[in-house]
Every structure is written in C-alpha cells, then in structure tokens.
Amino acid sequence: xxxVAQSPRYKITEKSQAVAFWCDxxxxxxxxxWYRQILGQGPELLVQFQDESVVDDSQLPKDRFSAERLKxxxxxxxxxxxELGDSAMYLCASSRRQxxxxxFFGPGTRLTVL
Amino acid sequence: xxxxxxxxxxxxxxxxxxxxxxxxxENTAFDxxxxxxxxxxKGPALLIAIRPDVSEKKEGRFTxxxxxxxxxxxxxxMDSQPGDSATYFCxxxxxxAGNKLTxxxxxxxxxxx
Numbered sequence: 001x002x003x004v005a006q007s008p009r010y011k012i013t014e015k016s017q018a019v020a021f022w023c024d025x026x027x028x029x030x031x032x033x034w035y036r037q038i039l040g041q042g043p044e045l046l047v048q049f050q051d052e053s054v055v056d057d058s059q060l061p062k063d064r065f066s067a068e069r070l071k072x073x074x075x076x077x078x079x080x081x082x083e084l085g086d087s088a089m090y091l092c093a094s095s096r097r098q099x100x101x102x103x104f105f106g107p108g109t110r111l112t113v114l
Numbered sequence: 115x116x117x118x119x120x121x122x123x124x125x126x127x128x129x130x131x132x133x134x135x136x137x138x139x140e141n142t143a144f145d146x147x148x149x150x151x152x153x154x155x156k157g158p159a160l161l162i163a164i165r166p167d168v169s170e171k172k173e174g175r176f177t178x179x180x181x182x183x184x185x186x187x188x189x190x191x192m193d194s195q196p197g198d199s200a201t202y203f204c205x206x207x208x209x210x211a212g213n214k215l216t217x218x219x220x221x222x223x224x225x226x227x
Binding site: 004031033035040041042043044045048050055056091093095098100101102103104105106107108 | 118120146148150155156157158159160163203205209212213214215216217218219220
C-alpha cells in the first residue's frame with residue numbers, strides 16, 4: 001500500500017539553528033500539504049502545493065519558514081532560524097489532485113527545539 | 115480564530131459502550147466534513163466523512179450525524195473496542211478552495227476493557 005514518506009522522524013535542534021524536513025508523497029499525487037501540529041492540538045496548514053506551485057501559504061511564517069517542491073514530486077520544508085515555539089509535529093499529506101476529498105498523511109517529523 | 119470547535123477534549127468509555135464526539139463550525143462555506151483517527155506517533159488517517167446534503171452516514175461501527183442548521187456534526191463510535199483508543203479529529207474544508215482542512219482540537223478516547 002502506497003504511503004507518504006517523511007524524514008527524519010525525529011529532530012532535536014538548538015534555538016537559532018536551521019532544520020529541514022523532507023516529504024515524498026504518494027506516487028502520482030499532484031497536491032501536497034505541510035501541516036504543523038502542536039502537542040494536544042489539531043494540525044494547522046502551513047503550505048499547499050499543486051504540482052510545483054504554491055497555492056496557499058497564507059499561514060506560513062515566511063520570515064523563517066520556506067517550502068519548495070521543485071519538480072512537483074517531493075518537497076522540503078525549512079526553518080531558519082528555529083525558535084522554541086517551533087517545537088511541534090510537522091505532517092506532510094498528499095492527495096491525487098486539488099479538491100480531492102481524501103488527504104493521506106505521513107507519519108510526521110517530531111521537532112524539538114532546545 | 116478557531117473555526118471548528120471540538121468537544122470533549124477527552125473521554126473514557128467501557129468496552130462495548132458508545133463514544134460520542136461533537137464538533138461545531140462557523141464558516142457556512144464548508145462543504146466537506148471528515149473525521150480523522152490518529153494513533154500515537156502516527157499521522158492522522160481518514161475514518162469517515164460527510165457532505166452537508168446528507169444528515170447521517172454510517173460505516174461499520176462509525177456514524178456521522180450532521181445538523182446543517184445548527185452548524186454541528188458528531189461522531190458516534192458504537193460498540194467501542196480497546197483498539198479504538200486514539201485521538202479523533204473533526205475537520206472541515208471547502209472543496210473549491212483547494213480542500214484545505216481546518217481541524218478541531220482533537221478528542222482523546224480511551225476504551226477500557
């Protein structure tokens with residue numbers, strides 16, 4: 001069964017350092033989402049891609065966060081510099097196309113900023 | 115701005131009992147209402163979903179009830195099993211706006227054997 005892959009699964013970093021997360025969506029899925037889930041809360045969308053184009057990054061803190069999906073397949077989310085408040089689970093999800101009901105989530109990357 | 119409010123935050127139910135989780139939304143443009151199940155260390159997985167033109171949807175032991183006029187929907191887990199112990203999230207989206215999911219705060223369900 002096809003799954004969304006994410007790495008690393010866990011990342012511990014110090015404040016002001018740079019971190020990067022990688023996501024490989026299910027093959028053929030055109031739409032890719034990055035969500036942030038703070039412990040005890042529901043996920044919140046950071047950025048949505050349709051192929052290689054950003055369609056919604058209204059909730060992405062652009063002073064420190066960046067995301068790219070250069071070839072419209074896998075994607076990287078970067079934080080520079082990391083702050084204590086960035087500690088959270090970063091989830092990647094994909095769907096076959098924009099507007100498709102079901103989003104398939106990866107296992108997430110648990111970030112701890114010390 | 116919390117557009118989807120979920121309650122309770124946690125609940126404990128005995129095996130065989132009924133678990134009920136409620137959600138309320140504000141944006142009347144929402145047209146898709148899924149429920150996700152999340153186990154510790156895993157990403158959320160779609161459990162069941164409903165559109166606003168239907169008042170109820172049942173899949174196995176899971177039922178969604180939807181009240182459009184009250185802007186509320188709920189998840190009922192019948193004959194709850196220990197394997198159902200997980201965190202459940204309601205969500206809402208607008209298909210024409212890219213289907214961006216707005217999640218509720220989550221309900222941690224513990225089913226005691």
